[in-house]
Amino acid sequence: MRxxxxxxxxxxxxxxxxxxxxxxxxTAPAFKLTAMDGKTWSLADLKGKxxxxxxxxxxxxxxxxxxxxKTMIELSKQYGEVVWLGVNSTNPNSGDxxxxxxELAWNQKNGINYAVLADPTGATGHAYxxxxxxxxxxxxKNGKIAYNGAIDDDPPGRKPKAERVGYVGHGLDAQKAGKxxxxxxxxxxxxxxxx
Amino acid sequence: MTAPRIVLxxxxxxxxxxxxxxxxxxxxxxxxxxxxxxVRLITAAKVAPTTGEMWMGLQFRLKPGxxxxxxxxxxxxxxxxxxxxxxxxxxxxxIQWPAPQRFDLPxxxxxxxxEKEVIYxxxxxxxxxxxxxxxxxxxxxxxxxxxxxxxPNTLPNLLKITADLDxxxxxVDCIPFRYTLTLDQPVGIPALPDPETSGLLQSAxxxxxxxxxxxxxxxxxxxxxxxxxxxxxxxxxxxxxxADAKTDLFLETNDxxxxxxxxxxxxxxxxxxxxxxxxxxxxxxxxxxxxxxxxVTHLEAKGHPFSLEARRDVEVSGGVAGPATGSSPQPxxxxxxxxxxxxxxxxxxxxxNLMPPVLALLLAELFVLRAGERGKVREGAAxxxxxxxxxxxxxxxxxxxxxxxxxxAGWGAQLQEPVLVAFLAVxxxxxxxxxxxxxxxxxxxxxxxxxxxxxxTGRHLLAGLVAMPLALAWPVPQLREPVSYALGRGPATVxxxxxxxxxxxxLPYLLLAVVPALLRAFPIPASAGGWLPRxxxxxxxxxxxxxxxxxxALSHQVSAExxxxxxLTLLAMSLLAWLxxxxxxxxxxxxxxxxxxxxxxAGALWLADHNRLAPRAWPAAPLPTTLTTGPNNPxxxxxxxx
Numbered sequence: 001m002r003x004x005x006x007x008x009x010x011x012x013x014x015x016x017x018x019x020x021x022x023x024x025x026x027t028a029p030a031f032k033l034t035a036m037d038g039k040t041w042s043l044a045d046l047k048g049k050x051x052x053x054x055x056x057x058x059x060x061x062x063x064x065x066x067x068x069x070k071t072m073i074e075l076s077k078q079y080g081e082v083v084w085l086g087v088n089s090t091n092p093n094s095g096d097x098x099x100x101x102x103e104l105a106w107n108q109k110n111g112i113n114y115a116v117l118a119d120p121t122g123a124t125g126h127a128y129x130x131x132x133x134x135x136x137x138x139x140x141k142n143g144k145i146a147y148n149g150a151i152d153d154d155p156p157g158r159k160p161k162a163e164r165v166g167y168v169g170h171g172l173d174a175q176k177a178g179k180x181x182x183x184x185x186x187x188x189x190x191x192x193x194x195x
Numbered sequence: 196m197t198a199p200r201i202v203l204x205x206x207x208x209x210x211x212x213x214x215x216x217x218x219x220x221x222x223x224x225x226x227x228x229x230x231x232x233x234v235r236l237i238t239a240a241k242v243a244p245t246t247g248e249m250w251m252g253l254q255f256r257l258k259p260g261x262x263x264x265x266x267x268x269x270x271x272x273x274x275x276x277x278x279x280x281x282x283x284x285x286x287x288x289x290i291q292w293p294a295p296q297r298f299d300l301p302x303x304x305x306x307x308x309x310e311k312e313v314i315y316x317x318x319x320x321x322x323x324x325x326x327x328x329x330x331x332x333x334x335x336x337x338x339x340x341x342x343x344x345x346x347p348n349t350l351p352n353l354l355k356i357t358a359d360l361d362x363x364x365x366x367v368d369c370i371p372f373r374y375t376l377t378l379d380q381p382v383g384i385p386a387l388p389d390p391e392t393s394g395l396l397q398s399a400x401x402x403x404x405x406x407x408x409x410x411x412x413x414x415x416x417x418x419x420x421x422x423x424x425x426x427x428x429x430x431x432x433x434x435x436x437x438a439d440a441k442t443d444l445f446l447e448t449n450d451x452x453x454x455x456x457x458x459x460x461x462x463x464x465x466x467x468x469x470x471x472x473x474x475x476x477x478x479x480x481x482x483x484x485x486x487x488x489x490x491v492t493h494l495e496a497k498g499h500p501f502s503l504e505a506r507r508d509v510e511v512s513g514g515v516a517g518p519a520t521g522s523s524p525q526p527x528x529x530x531x532x533x534x535x536x537x538x539x540x541x542x543x544x545x546x547x548n549l550m551p552p553v554l555a556l557l558l559a560e561l562f563v564l565r566a567g568e569r570g571k572v573r574e575g576a577a578x579x580x581x582x583x584x585x586x587x588x589x590x591x592x593x594x595x596x597x598x599x600x601x602x603x604a605g606w607g608a609q610l611q612e613p614v615l616v617a618f619l620a621v622x623x624x625x626x627x628x629x630x631x632x633x634x635x636x637x638x639x640x641x642x643x644x645x646x647x648x649x650x651x652t653g654r655h656l657l658a659g660l661v662a663m664p665l666a667l668a669w670p671v672p673q674l675r676e677p678v679s680y681a682l683g684r685g686p687a688t689v690x691x692x693x694x695x696x697x698x699x700x701x702l703p704y705l706l707l708a709v710v711p712a713l714l715r716a717f718p719i720p721a722s723a724g725g726w727l728p729r730x731x732x733x734x735x736x737x738x739x740x741x742x743x744x745x746x747x748a749l750s751h752q753v754s755a756e757x758x759x760x761x762x763l764t765l766l767a768m769s770l771l772a773w774l775x776x777x778x779x780x781x782x783x784x785x786x787x788x789x790x791x792x793x794x795x796x797a798g799a800l801w802l803a804d805h806n807r808l809a810p811r812a813w814p815a816a817p818l819p820t821t822l823t824t825g826p827n828n829p830x831x832x833x834x835x836x837x
Contacts, residue, residue, distance in 0.1 A: 189272065
């Protein structure tokens with residue numbers, strides 16, 4: 001009996017991430033995280049607004065390329081009504097980890113003027129099952145995940161920017177028009193999140 | 196020349212190479228080197244063929260601990276992307292993916308790819324129209340490297356190949372690289388393999404996963420159970436192969452479902468995997484069926500290690516029963532579409548009546564019915580119709596079986612299998628011989644008196660049974676969509692579609708069975724033995740024309756020698772039939788001739804199998820197991836190709 005209960009407990013623990021809900025249509029997992037500048041952000045406070053989450057890591061060359069190309073920087077400006085948040089889930093033991101002050105300086109130097117949240121425990125990353133940097137999510141005004149996947153259709157960045165299919169941009173246009181993003185999910189690419 | 200001088204020259208030469216990494220001549224580009232990896236472009240040919248298939252490869256060498264990616268990179272990374280120039284000559288070469296391995300990353304993430312050394316084979320089809328730029332005087336060096344001594348008898352042209360490559364190489368950290376690899380490829384006749392690179396590519400091709408149809412005795416089953424109480428469960432089963440702890444399953448990405456980590460169970464006759472498939476969109480109903488593509492690595496059959504690859508359109512079943520059982524509830528389908536497709540199948544079936552051998556058989560049958568007793572028309576027509584619909588069901592069963600076995604199935608796919616096409620040629624020839632009165636199978640042959648007398652119901656039934664297989668040689672477009680749609684839906688739909696096509700094919704007989712009076716429109720000779728036999732013999736030529744068309748279709752699939760021998764076999768078959776008919780002789784003699792006739796028919800099938808140009812078909816992209824530099828240039832050690 002005890003063993004059964006124990007295995008049930010283990011099973012439910014194992015199943016927990018499955019129900020965390022990162023699928024399109026799921027309620028976005030709540031978070032309360034501190035940004036690199038010390039400000040606290042909570043998803044609960046953002047109800048009624050469209051939120052974009054971007055898993056970021058300045059030491060990942062794929063994230064760095066998009067910073068260089070200003071992919072996210074320009075999108076966040078273009079869709080000013082959207083709350084654009086970076087999330088860095090890098091483990092402090094990883095070689096890629098940057099102290100918040102250093103990362104803030106790096107962001108400012110490179111033109112990232114949206115908030116980047118520190119998730120050193122990886123709890124939020126795991127709740128969203130974020131896999132890559134960049135891994136993108138759109139959360140709609142009702143707090144549901146509307147898009148989960150890649151920033152665009154060009155992992156190596158081979159195409160000129162204008163020719164890439166910008167999934168997040170298209171998704172935000174759809175949101176604006178009261179529609180669902182299509183595609184609503186794609187395969188994210190990039191470096192692995194350094195949990 | 197003194198030794199130090201040679202060393203000096205060699206050093207100078209290599210320095211020049213390092214300083215100016217230009218297009219290298221022959222079968223490999225220069226290595227592009229970075230800290231964790233190096234990569235070069237290779238081709239299998241010292242001299243490539245002017246047209247047809249050419250194999251290239253991207254050869255990576257990686258520092259220990261680093262990896263590059265499979266077509267599904269897993270949780271991170273991305274697969275290499277490469278484009279080739281000149282496109283007007285190379286077309287769009289296709290990259291092939293060797294069997295991958297799994298890399299566990301921190302945080303429970305996983306990547307799929309390759310470490311240490313890997314060659315991605317790339318298949319190009321040289322476009323005959325485009326002519327490469329004429330070469331400058333060729334340097335004499337290529338022959339010096341242990342290549343076959345036969346020098347090309349025409350000056351090779353040079354094809355300047357450039358490959359724009361992007362790839363990501365990762366340990367835990369990732370570094371993207373971009374290179375333009377260039378290679379001057381001599382092109383000409385005869386094509387010559389490069390001994391080093393063709394060997395490398397040959398072994399790389401052997402590392403590619405095999406198709407299910409390629410491994411005798413190995414079968415697979417796949418079922419996707421969308422039980423609402425849990426995550427959809429994907430079950431993949433391989434039978435007829437040995438698995439061990441290293442055996443692993445790799446799934447390609449799917450639009451609707453995200454695969455979890457596979458659970459493996461090794462069983463006595465194979466291996467079973469279960470994978471939790473999480474819907475990517477929580478509120479969207481699952482599709483009725485979804486493409487599942489997978490590779491199972493580290494299998495062994497008959498002492499040979501291999502990987503297996505398959506791609507299936509899997510029905511998403513709501514209950515316990517998997518699609519393999521065929522009893523799963525049919526997902527809701529658009530009724531309109533089904534009706535349209537069934538109508539198209541019926542029309543297609545009816546159209547098949549106009550195809551030469553089918554038409555010949557039909558007209559001959561109608562004459563027989565017309566000449567027969569009036570009261571027996573209905574019975575005979577019904578028998579023929581029964582034969583047609585019965586054989587349509589048989590064909591449906593075969594199509595389902597082929598589809599299950601992972602063979603290309605669908606209307607038209609039958610013409611891709613040389614043995615089947617050879618069978619159709621034999622069948623058409625037999626019908627022609629029968630109509631010429633040379634082969635007395637109890638079809639529509641004249642009775643002993645030489646006139647077309649009363650023929651039994653069995654005769655009509657047989658004529659019906661032959662009609663559907665005869666029709667298989669004619670890929671009327673109306674049947675294509677209904678059949679491929681049905682194959683995606685399951686055996687019941689396949690049977691329905693083929694039955695409807697069968698009813699279409701049987702339409703003339705069905706009409707006669709209902710209104711026998713229609714037959715009166717047909718002329719009848721005043722006296723038995725009048726012009727009717729001549730008409731029948733004339734129809735034999737129509738069936739013969741059908742046989743020629745089938746042989747033409749076959750000529751794309753077997754070598755020229757193969758076609759020649761098959762034609763001779765058919766001729767021998769006809770000769771034996773003619774002898775048997777003409778000479779009569781004793782019973783033993785006739786029996787010997789009959790056996791010879793059958794042996795010729797079997798020989799034609801054997802010849803088709805042994806002279807095929809492409810390897811046996813299997814699912815997804817058909818790939819040769821051996822490398823060729825041209826249609827008539829087998830690589831040493833490779834399987835004979837022609």
